[in-house]
Amino acid sequence: MAMASLFIKVPTKYKIFIxxxxxxxxxxxxxxxxxxxxxxxxxxADPVEAxxxxxxxxxxxxxxxxxxxxxxxxxxxxxxxMNVRRLLGLYAFAYALCHLFNFxxxxxxxxxxxxxxxxxxxxxxxxxxxxxxxxxxxxVTSVNKIRRRMGKSWQKLHNLNYLIILLxxxxxxxxxxxxxIEPGIYILITLFLLLFRVKFKQFRVHKNKSSSIKNxxxxx
Amino acid sequence: xxxxxxxxxxxxxSAVTCEKVYRDRRALLKHMGFLGAGALLTSATKAHAGIFxxxxxxxxxxxxxxxxxxxxxxxxxxxxxxxxxLNNTISNNIDSKQVLTPEAKVISHNNFYExxxxxxxxxxxxxxxxxxxxxxxISGEVEKPITLDVDDLFNHFDLEERIYRLRCVEAWSMVIxxxxxxxxxxxxxxxxxxxxxxxxxxTLYDPKQMPGxxxxxxxxxxxxxxxxxxxIDEAMNPLTLMSVGLYGKTLPPQNGAPIRLVVPWKYGFxxxxxxxxxxxxxxxPPTTWNxxxxxxxxxxxxxxxxxxxxxxxxxxxxxxTTGGLFARNRIQTLPFNGYSEQVADMYKNMNLRKFF
Numbered sequence: 001m002a003m004a005s006l007f008i009k010v011p012t013k014y015k016i017f018i019x020x021x022x023x024x025x026x027x028x029x030x031x032x033x034x035x036x037x038x039x040x041x042x043x044x045a046d047p048v049e050a051x052x053x054x055x056x057x058x059x060x061x062x063x064x065x066x067x068x069x070x071x072x073x074x075x076x077x078x079x080x081x082m083n084v085r086r087l088l089g090l091y092a093f094a095y096a097l098c099h100l101f102n103f104x105x106x107x108x109x110x111x112x113x114x115x116x117x118x119x120x121x122x123x124x125x126x127x128x129x130x131x132x133x134x135x136x137x138x139x140v141t142s143v144n145k146i147r148r149r150m151g152k153s154w155q156k157l158h159n160l161n162y163l164i165i166l167l168x169x170x171x172x173x174x175x176x177x178x179x180x181i182e183p184g185i186y187i188l189i190t191l192f193l194l195l196f197r198v199k200f201k202q203f204r205v206h207k208n209k210s211s212s213i214k215n216x217x218x219x220x
Numbered sequence: 221x222x223x224x225x226x227x228x229x230x231x232x233x234s235a236v237t238c239e240k241v242y243r244d245r246r247a248l249l250k251h252m253g254f255l256g257a258g259a260l261l262t263s264a265t266k267a268h269a270g271i272f273x274x275x276x277x278x279x280x281x282x283x284x285x286x287x288x289x290x291x292x293x294x295x296x297x298x299x300x301x302x303x304x305x306l307n308n309t310i311s312n313n314i315d316s317k318q319v320l321t322p323e324a325k326v327i328s329h330n331n332f333y334e335x336x337x338x339x340x341x342x343x344x345x346x347x348x349x350x351x352x353x354x355x356x357x358i359s360g361e362v363e364k365p366i367t368l369d370v371d372d373l374f375n376h377f378d379l380e381e382r383i384y385r386l387r388c389v390e391a392w393s394m395v396i397x398x399x400x401x402x403x404x405x406x407x408x409x410x411x412x413x414x415x416x417x418x419x420x421x422x423t424l425y426d427p428k429q430m431p432g433x434x435x436x437x438x439x440x441x442x443x444x445x446x447x448x449x450x451x452i453d454e455a456m457n458p459l460t461l462m463s464v465g466l467y468g469k470t471l472p473p474q475n476g477a478p479i480r481l482v483v484p485w486k487y488g489f490x491x492x493x494x495x496x497x498x499x500x501x502x503x504x505p506p507t508t509w510n511x512x513x514x515x516x517x518x519x520x521x522x523x524x525x526x527x528x529x530x531x532x533x534x535x536x537x538x539x540x541t542t543g544g545l546f547a548r549n550r551i552q553t554l555p556f557n558g559y560s561e562q563v564a565d566m567y568k569n570m571n572l573r574k575f576f
Binding site: 035038039040041042043044045046047048049051106107108109111114117118121122123124174175177178179180181 | 321324325326328329333337339340390392436437440441442512513528531532533535536538540542543544545546547548549550
């Protein structure tokens with residue numbers, strides 16, 4: 001308890017620093033560790049499958065975390081949470097990039113004919129790639145300069161995050177052989193976080209009408 | 221001059237290059253669990269959390285396998301080297317060199333949903349499996365029904381080694397030195413009658429020993445007991461093997477102890493493990509994966525690069541051997557997994573797109 005009350009007194013910029021350090025630690029280190037083990041053939045019998053699954057599920061987890069940031073910040077009044085959302089989003093993009101690279105480089109081994117074939121023929125790959133392209137757009141426009149220049153259209157573009165996470169959920173569900181429980185849990189968490197968003201939006205509209213308070217924490 | 225005649229046993233020695241993987245397995249699984257449990261959403265990564273026992277004590281019994289005596293089989297050797305190497309853009313080096321999949325990988329990368337649907341789970345969750353006592357019954361349309369106990373499996377027939385490719389429907393493959401005897405020998409002992417058109421196989425159903433049968437989460441949502449089937453001519457084909465061992469020893473549970481089927485020209489899921497019943501029948505028997513998704517998994521399930529799985533290509537495969545992430549292991553998949561010469565005749569008047 002003493003620790004907790006101590007932490008509350010820490011200036012916000014240090015809190016952000018600590019939070020960002022934690023994110024770097026938990027997102028970057030496992031990735032380095034993963035590739036170190038995989039390159040040395042220490043990641044089970046099929047390191048290719050292992051790195052694909054690991055980075056794929058990692059990207060999904062990070063996307064869910066970015067989606068959880070603003071509800072958490074609002075619920076517990078941790079305003080500084082909002083300052084790490086971009087970092088989480090960028091790590092989600094980094095994991096997704098690794099996921100795609102693993103598939104192309106280590107699974108298909110740069111057989112581009114096969115790649116094109118798979119993208120066209122396999123709906124779950126088409127969907128996954130669509131999600132990745134959209135996520136790339138978000139990552140690129142996350143730079144402050146571009147964000148400012150984009151004005152209002154920036155928020156519109158970044159609302160695509162909701163579409164992206166749905167695509168990712170379908171991509172995961174569609175890719176498994178018979179197990180539905182794990183993808184099912186993921187879909188539930190996704191829907192839960194999206195539902196939050198809908199509620200918040202409705203609530204905000206209502207509030208704006210009645211008291212015309214300027215909307216401060218725009219919900220992503 | 222010293223002329224060395226390599227024996228089958230020497231072959232396996234040279235191929236076991238990856239013991240390190242096996243020994244480090246616990247450690248590396250923990251590393252994987254580290255991210256699953258630590259970094260992200262713990263509730264959604266239960267499977268990782270299960271192996272994330274950083275603070276738990278390592279107490280693990282390992283199923284003990286026993287050495288077998290067997291002969292090298294000339295026929296199976298021919299079957300392996302007769303394959304035609306295709307000219308294609310994808311490297312066929314691995315296949316032409318006949319590199320065996322290291323034993324450590326053969327026994328740690330398994331699809332045996334009875335012990336968990338993730339590849340490493342069967343090796344993790346099967347080590348207390350009991351193969352004694354065991355009963356295998358051969359019944360149905362036969363003159364002389366047979367019941368074999370576990371010792372009979374190893375003593376009733378001459379054991380031989382057969383090096384076969386195993387092509388999984390998930391588009392990865394291995395090369396495995398099995399030990400066993402032809403299914404035909406076993407069936408002939410029971411004298412099938414004229415109504416015996418198909419052979420139905422059944423895996424042990426024992427949820428107490430097989431956690432995947434007890435838990436839907438572990439068992440991947442397929443129905444149990446696992447059942448498979450072959451047409452009688454497929455069952456009688458000399459390539460069709462009842463395997464009781466690999467790499468010179470009895471089978472570990474994750475590979476289907478004490479006895480399993482090996483049908484090398486079909487996708488791996490046809491090669492049913494830990495068999496307790498073989499029944500000769502008149503009508504085509506149900507098969508587990510076909511029951512789950514008949515548009516994705518057929519009764520025949522012959523390896524066929526021309527007919528894709530609805531969700532992925534079957535034109536090529538990744539051969540699991542040594543080498544880490546950078547192993548160039550993608551090779552062309554061969555019709556009937558390279559065993560056309562021995563088996564294609566059985567299907568000559570069939571539309572293999574329809575009967576996939």
